[in-house]
Amino acid sequence: MDAIAGHLNYWLIAVLFVVGVYGLAFQDNLLKKLMALNVISVSTIAFFLNLGQKVGAKAPILPGGVKGGEAAAYANPLPHTLMLTAIVVGVATTGVGLAMIYRIFKHYHTLEESEILKGMRE
Amino acid sequence: MNKSRPTTILDTCVRLIIPFYLVYAIYVLVHGHYSPGGGFQAGVVLAVSVILVQLVQDPNPRWGLGRDAAVVFACLGTFMYAGIGLLTMAWGGNMLDYGVLPLGEVEAEVRALGTLGIEIGVTMAVMGVFVVIFNLLRGEE
Amino acid sequence: MTRKLGYLSLVLLAALFIYVSLDLPPTGDPHSPPATHVSPRYIEKAYKETGAANMVTAVLADYRGYDTLGETVVVFTAGVATLLLLEGAFKFKKR
Amino acid sequence: MTEQFPALIVVAPLVAALLVPLTARLSLAVTYCLILVSLMVSLTGALSALRYSLVEGAWHYYFGGWPPPWGIEYVVDPLAGIITSLVGLFGILVFFYSIPFLAGKEPREKGYFYSLYLLLLAGLLGIVATGDVFNLYVFLEISSLAAYALIAFGGHQGVVAGFRYLLVGTAAGTLYLLGVGYTYAVTGSLNMADLGNLLASLQSSRPVILAVALIVTGLGIKMALFPLYGWLPDAYSLSPPGVAPLIAGVMGKVSAYALYRLLYFVFKPGGPVLQVLDVVGWLAAAGIIVGSVMAIAQKEFGRMLAYSSVSQMGYIALGIAIGNAAALTGTLLHIFSHAVAKGCLFMVAGNGSWWGRRKISEMAGMSKAMPLTSATLVVASLSMVGLPPTAGFFSKWYLLMGAVEKGSWIYAVILVISSLLTAIYFFRVLEHVYLKKDPGASLGTPAEEGRSLRGWELAPSMLVPTLLLGLGILALGLFNAPFVDGLLKFSLPWRTW
Incomplete structure (x- = not known):
């Protein structure tokens, strides 16, 4: 039972990841694909944050610093830092993607990938 | 976009x-050192x-950032970060080693200032870039 | 047909992730490698070494400050990329 | 200042990129000087770091003064040194090459373009120099974002190609990050050297195997390994001709370098990792054949080169998969020979499109109109096919030796067959260039006004980089023995000297 409780988060994250891959692979609309990409990156972020947890730990903020040997009482700050970076990268990529979608829509007047590819071949 | 008053x-x-x-x-x-927060937020x-x-005040906002000013903010903000890195190199430390900057006696405090x-x-960079991206995605001016 | 095979492979992918996750340290384990290898130094010494009570800020801006420079540059890149893609497009249209 | 060189390799173009959008509005001359100075500083840093690492061993540089594994370090060993030198050199040559293509654009547009160009370069250099797996991800994203935008700058079709590359490339980056997450979960470290030590006892743990698979998939997408190459033909052939040599020449190679570094210096093959490598080997072999066959079917010169890249990246992956000393030497040498040859060929393609001719059938008469470009095309084609004394021959030779040494005869047969296929499609191009008559007026004159062929066939800033890369192919071939003994030997994961 404990094994399941301890790993349930990983399972949910796996499902989230696969949902993102589904959207990326099977949706035809470019905007939906971009959203699926965000779902994938959110699942990765959740995975890292999950690694930073400790049972009963406090937020890693303490004026005056922590005494030696008490590290277990505070959450691991490193994954949070890394994921701040990953979030920002995701936002930046989404911004560039939206700019490209804007250009594509202005020229092809559609966001369905199959129709755009047809338009490109002509 | 709605052009009415x-x-x-x-x-x-607002x-x-x-x-x-x-x-x-x-x-x-400023309080990023003591609580959740920091530059990006x-x-x-x-x-x-x-x-x-x-x-809200489209098309003539009475206050705000034009696109050109936002670009300047984005460039200078990012350059400020990299420039502090260059300054630490000029003072003989490794890149982003704030401790070498001549800002005080206690190393931890100098590092906090560098941070x-x-x-x-x-x-500045994040504000500039997001205003630019919004501005461009909103459409022609 | 290919669609169904695709769905099947997605289910298999999820199963693979779940199977592998059984070998990962359980959530919240204070003795897991991430909790014991590098991070204790951040938690114990961050305030003394960097003057920031918020350890996330200490790691973000000082210990791994170069990552954050890269991160800011990513944001900057996105801004310049949007400018290159959209600013010209509007101008060409007006002509 | 000399002790700062490892950081300056990356930081110089990075800082210049931040200023270029502003200076471009004021003065173009100042902008070009700034770009050139930053590229020179970067190249100087790379070369002196290379020299230092050959004499004293790997150069470790700690950012913020924090020692690893707590801080981020740059490690410039001989391998990183030569690859950063290669990328830096490409940066300067392609910068000159791109100037005429931007002649008609507005100054501020040029500013954005060169800012992204420098960011792409800084990202690639950062990937090579870093010794931290998460820092590698950050720079991978910088270079990718810049590359998406530059590809999308190539017109309406380019936007679609750029967007599709964005979807696939970002997914690849996320897969890589997830792989890093799995290794972090079982080791708690992000530093490459530290990870290498910690992972030694975890060779058969399931998360590590999954992490290897995820990282190979992620970087495999970036280097266009066989079933994952779908983004490449459009992205390479539709990107603006000014930067195509850089994108096609070094971007995939830097990912291949990252894969080599992670597999052989961090995960250190043994046990189940070898099975992942076997899969990579078979996929690479399939990619070599499929890429060549697809290249034969193409009508456009640029697309043919792009499919040929799929096949050539297969060689590099195959060498990584075979994994003995000869094969790895072949891989590293092929990273160089293919980067130079493919960069050169994309410059030839760019010269052709300057002249208004993109299709292979339209290239008839090129030998008259552009004798020097055509001569370079011959040299580069010979290198791609693998004929001595060009660089391509020696890299393929080492790969063949590696395959034979390991007893994998199928790989050896595939290497030989693929050379024949490559010969088919390159000699078809050469036939059109040298033997067919120019259909002339029916094709119309150069695509855009202001672009004409003058006495020296092209503007020197386009012609000289093309010729220099062509000479580079020959030099790499003629001096390959000192190159391998003096540089590449120190880049293998085992001490062989």
């Missing part, structure tokens, strides 16, 4: 809210306040 209610609300946004952004930036709050004014400097740069 803003309604009085929206206009007044005028009331904006000062608090700005103060909150500065608080988030402060930059987003600042960008949101600019974007809010543009949304504050780069956070200000990050704030």
Whole structure:
């Protein structure tokens, strides 16, 4: 039972990841694909944050610093830092993607990938 | 986008809210050492306040950032970060080793000051870039 | 047909992730490698070494400050990329 | 200042990129000087770091003064040194090459373009120099974002190609990050050297195997390994001709370098990792054949080169998969020979499109109109096919030796067959260039006004980089023995000297 409780988060994250891959692979609309990409990156972020947890730990903020040997009482700050970076990268990529979608829509007047590819071949 | 005059209610609300946004952004930036917060969050709050004014008072916002000014903010903000790195190199340390900067006696305090400097740069960069992206995605001017 | 095979492979992918996750340290384990290898130094010494009570800020801006420079540059790149893609497009249209 | 060189390799173009959008509005001359100075500083840093690492061993540089594994470090060993030198050199040559293509644009547009160009370069250099797996991800994203935008700058079709590359490339980056997450979960470290030590006892743990698979998939997408190459033909052939040599020449190679570094210096093959490598080997072999066959079917010169890249990246992956000393030497040498040859060929393609001719059938008469470009095309084609004394021959030779040494005869047969296929499609191009008559006026004159062929066939800033890369192919071939003994030997994961 404990094994399941301890790993349930990983399972949910796996499902989230696969949902993102589904959207990326099977949706035809470019905007939906971009959203699926965000779902994938959110699942990765959740995975890292999950690694930073400790049972009963406090937020890693303490004026005056922590005494030696008490590290277990505070959450691991490193994954949070890394994921701040990953979030920002995701936002930046989404911004560039939206700019490209804007250009594509202005020229092809559609966001369905199959129709755009047809338009490109002509 | 709706080109009609803003309604009085929206206009007044925005005028009331904006000062608090700005103060909150500065608080988030400066207090990043002691509580959740920091440059990215402060930059987003600042960008949101600019974007809010543009949304409500379109097409002629009375306050805000033009696209060119936003580009300058983005460039200089990021350059401020990298420039602090270059300064630490000029003072003989490794890149981003804030401890070597001649700002005080206690190394931890100097490092905290250096951290504050780069956070200000990050704030400017994030604000500039988000205003630019919003501005461009909104459409032609 | 290919669609169904695709769905099947997605289910298999999820099963693979779940199977592998059984070998990962359980959530919240204070003795897991991430909790014991590098991070204790951040938690114990961050305030003394960097002057920031918020350890996330200490790691973000000081210990791994170069990552954050890269991160800011990513944001900057996104801004310049949007400018290159959209600013010209509007101008060409007006002509 | 000399002790800062490892950081300056990356930081110089990075800082210049931040200023270029501003200076471009004021003065273009100042902008070009700034770009050139930053590229020179970067190249100087790379070369001196290379020299230092050959004499004293790997150069470790700690950012913020924090020692690893707590801080981020740059490690410039001989391998990183030569690859950063290669990328830096490409940066300067392609910068000159791109100037005429931007002649008609507005100054501020040029500013954005060169800012992204420098960011792409800084990202690639950062990937090579870093010794931290998460820092590698950050720079991977910088270079990718810049590359998406530059590809999308190539017109309406380019936007679609750029967007599709964005979807696939970002997914690849996320897969890589997830792989890093799995290794972090079982080790708690992000530093490459530290990870290498910690992972030694975890060779058969399931998360590590999954992490290897995820990282190979992620970087495999970036280097266009066989079933994952779908983004490449459009992205390479539709990107603006000014930067195509850089994108096609070094971007995939830097990912291949990252894969080599992670597999052989961090995960250190043994046990189940070898099975992942076997899969990579078979996929690479399939990619070599499929890429060549697809290249034969193409009508456009640029697309043919792009498919040929799929096949050539297969060689590099195959060498990584075979994994003995000869094969790895072949891989590293092929990274160089293919980067130079493919960069050169994309410059030839760019010269052709300057002249208004993109299709292979339209290239008839090129030998008259552009004798020097055509001569370079011959040299580069010989290198791609693998004939001595060009660089391509020696890299393929080492790969063949590696395959034979390991007893994998199928790989050896595939290497030989693929050379024949490559010969088919390159000699078809050469036939059109040298033997067919120019259909002339029916094709119309150069695509855009202001672009004409003058006495020296092209502007020197386009012609000289093309010729220099062509000479580079020959030099790499003629001096390959000192190159391998003096540089590449120190880049293998085992001490062989």
